[in-house]
Amino acid sequence: MVTDVGHAQRVIIGTRDEESSGGVLTEVGLVTWRSLVKLTRTPVLLFFSLFMPLIWLVMFSQTFGTVFSSATSGGLPGGPAATPLPYDYVAVLLPGITVMTAIQSASQSGFGMVADLESGFMDKFFVAPIRRSSVLAGKLLADGLRMAAQAGIILGIAAILTLFGWRIPFATGVMGAVLIMLLAAAFGVAAAAFGVAFSGLSNTVALRTKNTESTMMVSFSLTFPLLFLSTAMLPKALLPAWVQSFSTVNPVSYMADAARALILTGFDWAAIGNAFVAIAAFGIVLNGLAIMAFRAQGK
Amino acid sequence: MSAAVTLRPEAKKKAAMSRASKDSVIDVQHLVKVYGGRGQEEIKAVNDVSFSVGEGEFFGFLGPNGAGKTTVIRIITTLLAKTSGSVHVAGLDVERDGLDIRRMIGYTGQSIGVDGELTGRENLWLIGRLYHMPNSLVDERVEELLEVLQLKDAADRRAYTYSGGMRRRLDLGAGLVHHPRVLFLDEPTTGLDPQTRAAVWEYLRRLHREEKMTIFLTTQYMEEADQLCQRIAIIDLGKIVAEGSPAELKAAIGADIITVRITRDEAFEQSRNRALEIARTVSGVSRASIFDEGVSAYTADGGATLLEVLRRLDAEKVPVHQVALAHPTLDEVFLQHTGRQMRVEEVKPMSRSFGRRRR
Numbered sequence: 001m002v003t004d005v006g007h008a009q010r011v012i013i014g015t016r017d018e019e020s021s022g023g024v025l026t027e028v029g030l031v032t033w034r035s036l037v038k039l040t041r042t043p044v045l046l047f048f049s050l051f052m053p054l055i056w057l058v059m060f061s062q063t064f065g066t067v068f069s070s071a072t073s074g075g076l077p078g079g080p081a082a083t084p085l086p087y088d089y090v091a092v093l094l095p096g097i098t099v100m101t102a103i104q105s106a107s108q109s110g111f112g113m114v115a116d117l118e119s120g121f122m123d124k125f126f127v128a129p130i131r132r133s134s135v136l137a138g139k140l141l142a143d144g145l146r147m148a149a150q151a152g153i154i155l156g157i158a159a160i161l162t163l164f165g166w167r168i169p170f171a172t173g174v175m176g177a178v179l180i181m182l183l184a185a186a187f188g189v190a191a192a193a194f195g196v197a198f199s200g201l202s203n204t205v206a207l208r209t210k211n212t213e214s215t216m217m218v219s220f221s222l223t224f225p226l227l228f229l230s231t232a233m234l235p236k237a238l239l240p241a242w243v244q245s246f247s248t249v250n251p252v253s254y255m256a257d258a259a260r261a262l263i264l265t266g267f268d269w270a271a272i273g274n275a276f277v278a279i280a281a282f283g284i285v286l287n288g289l290a291i292m293a294f295r296a297q298g299k
Numbered sequence: 300m301s302a303a304v305t306l307r308p309e310a311k312k313k314a315a316m317s318r319a320s321k322d323s324v325i326d327v328q329h330l331v332k333v334y335g336g337r338g339q340e341e342i343k344a345v346n347d348v349s350f351s352v353g354e355g356e357f358f359g360f361l362g363p364n365g366a367g368k369t370t371v372i373r374i375i376t377t378l379l380a381k382t383s384g385s386v387h388v389a390g391l392d393v394e395r396d397g398l399d400i401r402r403m404i405g406y407t408g409q410s411i412g413v414d415g416e417l418t419g420r421e422n423l424w425l426i427g428r429l430y431h432m433p434n435s436l437v438d439e440r441v442e443e444l445l446e447v448l449q450l451k452d453a454a455d456r457r458a459y460t461y462s463g464g465m466r467r468r469l470d471l472g473a474g475l476v477h478h479p480r481v482l483f484l485d486e487p488t489t490g491l492d493p494q495t496r497a498a499v500w501e502y503l504r505r506l507h508r509e510e511k512m513t514i515f516l517t518t519q520y521m522e523e524a525d526q527l528c529q530r531i532a533i534i535d536l537g538k539i540v541a542e543g544s545p546a547e548l549k550a551a552i553g554a555d556i557i558t559v560r561i562t563r564d565e566a567f568e569q570s571r572n573r574a575l576e577i578a579r580t581v582s583g584v585s586r587a588s589i590f591d592e593g594v595s596a597y598t599a600d601g602g603a604t605l606l607e608v609l610r611r612l613d614a615e616k617v618p619v620h621q622v623a624l625a626h627p628t629l630d631e632v633f634l635q636h637t638g639r640q641m642r643v644e645e646v647k648p649m650s651r652s653f654g655r656r657r658r
């Protein structure tokens with residue numbers, strides 16, 4: 001098979017030529033492509049990661065909406081106007097729901113990777129002449145796109161609800177919505193990186209599964225405290241004093257404040273900047289913890 | 300294909316500097332792998348293994364469950380870190396030059412690593428693109444492989460709908476998309492029916508013959524190693540216990556082998572020991588040893604010696620359950636070197652291996 005040997009040489013030449021940054025982008029893109037294709041072919045997963053947050057959105061805004069309006073009938077405590085607020089509780093709650101969705105998707109991320117490691121599929125990536133960082137970047141990029149899309153869907157549904165008389169100002173329109181999607185994706189990716197690092201770094205199946213399960217558990221039991229001890233569910237002025245103090249060290253608050261400003265008032269660049277700094281810090285601390293745990297447990 | 304074609308200039312320099320011998324494509328010296336440690340139990344999976352494989356050679360690693368085959372193959376393919384020793388592929392060091400090594404090797408692992416949500420065609424396409432092959436070339440190559448591996452009809456179905464054999468073949472294809480110079484196969488036919496196995500064997504022979512590919516294969520099947528490999532290393536409990544061509548390994552044992560299986564009763568141990576003593580004293584027996592079911596004796600003239608052995612066993616009332624006379628197979632080679640039979644079911648038809656849980 002002379003032609004085959006010819007192929008082999010062409011392949012090798014191709015490899016040599018493409019050793020530029022374009023090569024890295026291709027690598028990352030392929031890994032992302034594969035994750036996204038997989039995701040679109042398992043729509044059940046997508047549906048359920050949206051289902052819970054949407055239920056929340058509707059239930060909470062219905063149940064607590066009236067309480068919120070009566071509590072704020074004279075305006076927000078410490079706020080300027082003594083007039084009723086021009087928006088419903090659902091507008092306040094919306095950022096919290098996007099964070100919640102991102103956390104839920106992030107906790108699934110580690111599981112996907114463990115499944116790939118166990119099936120032997122990950123070996124295909126690892127034995128190919130690509131950097132392991134490309135594999136990680138590709139996976140997290142796919143996670144980020146997914147979380148952004150989910151935030152977009154939630155905002156879209158909220159926009160539809162305004163047609164039925166729900167008062168959500170959407171002060172910054174589509175641009176603001178895109179920024180919220182970005183924030184949610186960044187927050188989710190920081191959390192997903194933790195899940196991936198924590199479950200993927202171990203080299204035995206049992207440990208990986210154990211770590212993934214504990215990531216799931218931890219994220220599940222931390223979701224509620226993180227949401228409620230932040231400004232994600234209520235504006236800071238309405239929170240009890242001790243929750244107010246805690247909320248200042250809770251990254252969720254910064255994310256929620258920026259998103260809420262985008263919905264209620266306008267582009268608050270200071271809040272948006274703070275949110276990205278908080279997310280970066282959150283990501284660094286979490287992933288540092290994962291690496292420390294990995295070192296302690298040995299290879 | 301010479302080494303110079305595949306190596307980049309700086310890689311060539313590294314190759315020249317390394318201690319690896321010139322003509323070997325795979326060179327493993329004093330390889331040790333210890334799993335665990337730091338609070339976990341330590342397992343020495345590979346214990347001072349050395350061997351080398353020449354350019355264009357078909358080399359086999361034969362050993363039972365847990366022998367260390369997968370561990371060795373994963374270290375050579377840069378998927379696993381070694382504990383100590385040196386491992387070179389085409390003169391490149393696995394730890395320093397992983398990326399360069401990965402460019403020229405193909406690997407098909409023991410567990411089938413295809414993505415069930417992607418179609419067969421997409422699985423192959425993805426791998427080809429990961430090797431930075433131009434799109435048109437990937438398409439061409441994927442079609443060719445689908446044809447050869449007889450997956451053309453199922454090419455656009457998602458891989459989770461494939462049968463085990465189809466998945467195996469697809470996985471094999473994934474290791475071949477980029478025409479590797481060295482191909483690593485970890486138990487490539489486990490779980491296949493006899494026909495599919497024969498087809499895979501034929502395809503591997505063709506790759507070796509026509510594309511001059513160097514192939515490193517691990518297997519638990521004596522027959523597979525015998526059929527395919529030019530040279531075999533038998534590995535057991537992390538150590539290489541024998542190495543050579545199938546013919547050499549068999550020749551080292553002797554011309555004929557008499558196998559006497561003793562009836563399993565309370566006195567089994569004594570009967571077996573008695574049978575061993577008898578076998579050793581029969582003239583014409585060059586060597587005798589016990590195995591888990593009885594005794595085997597090596598002799599130059601099987602027919603005559605067999606009669607004598609039986610007469611003596613009968614005279615001493617040793618309860619014989621079965622007698623066989625055979626030319627040596629790799630089974631006997633394994634038995635001779637480890638004192639155990641490799642896997643009883645492998646002597647029987649392959650269909651026994653169906654449904655075996657893969658790891």
Ligand SMILES: Nc1ncnc2c1ncn2[C@@H]1O[C@H](COP(=O)(O)OP(=O)(O)OP(=O)(O)O)[C@@H](O)[C@H]1O
Nearest residue numbers: 203204334335342344363364365366367368369370
């Ligand atoms: N990740 C791991 N952690 C701890 N021990 C391991 C690990 N992987 C393998 N081992 C141990 O190392 C030894 C060799 O395993 P290996 O998988 O290399 O054997 P093998 O020859 O491929 O066996 P099989 O035919 O069953 O595939 C076994 O004792 C196994 O239990």
Ligand SMILES: [Mg+2]
Nearest residue numbers: 368369370409
């Ligand atoms: Mg194995």
